[in-house]
Amino acid sequence: MKKNQCDYCLYLTYDGETDEYYCSLSLDQDDVEKLSYSRHDGCPYFRMGDDYTIVRKQAF
Numbered sequence: 001m002k003k004n005q006c007d008y009c010l011y012l013t014y015d016g017e018t019d020e021y022y023c024s025l026s027l028d029q030d031d032v033e034k035l036s037y038s039r040h041d042g043c044p045y046f047r048m049g050d051d052y053t054i055v056r057k058q059a060f
Helices: 029-037 051-059
Strands: 012-015 020-023
Antiparallel strands (some): 012 020
């Protein structure tokens, strides 16, 4: 299975109730629409991150 950009994004969040991952970035309807019709391959809001990134931010 090929991983996409979202799999490595800082905003990817797991929801235990639905057992699914979702984007936790707060986007309004206009932003979502722009992403839907964008010709770019990647998300302009993408930030490389993982669990360790969050821990490092909390430590300081």
